[in-house]
């Protein structure tokens with residue numbers, strides 16, 4: 637199948653999650669493009685779509701929201717999965733990593749599932765405003781991404797596509 641992995645990432649860690657998902661889907665025999673999620677990107681040529689975004693202040697990034705809004709009439713008949721990243725640390729509040737507009741995103745895409753992955757925070761890469769917010773919310777610094785969970789999820793997508801979508 638021809639699969640699009642569309643991703644919105646500010647500091648690159650969600651992008652790397654999307655690349656790992658793309659790798660697993662390729663390994664399962666699919667043709668995969670990992671592209672930046674933005675309003676001008678169309679889902680038209682693809683059979684299945686995985687859409688992911690980093691979460692900032694409880695929201696998906698603008699590019700991911702615009703991508704979904706611009707394509708909302710085109711998702712019919714396609715298999716769609718969503719993911720967000722994400723919470724930081726080993727112990728984070730329940731509901732963290734779930735975008736505020738999840739219901740709308742699910743309705744617009746007809747997605748089967750929304751998955752949350754733990755993310756990465758590198759304070760040295762943040763702008764001043766971001767650094768102040770990270771300090772205020774006492775966000776733990778480090779790379780908490782769980783590659784087994786990420787690759788496992790991609791393999792479950794591959795299995796679902798194999799068994800007829």
Ligand SMILES: Cc1cc2nc3c(=O)[nH]c(=O)nc-3n(C[C@H](O)[C@H](O)[C@H](O)COP(=O)(O)O)c2cc1C
Pocket residue numbers: 644645646647648649650651690691692693694695721722723724732733734754755756757762765766767769770
């Ligand atoms: C200013 C700021 C605000 C954030 N807000 C949230 C949030 O509301 N919910 C959440 O789960 N993670 C939040 N995060 C954590 C990021 O989503 C996490 O660092 C993610 O891995 C970043 O992805 P990226 O490298 O692709 O940009 C925030 C991080 C920063 C720096």
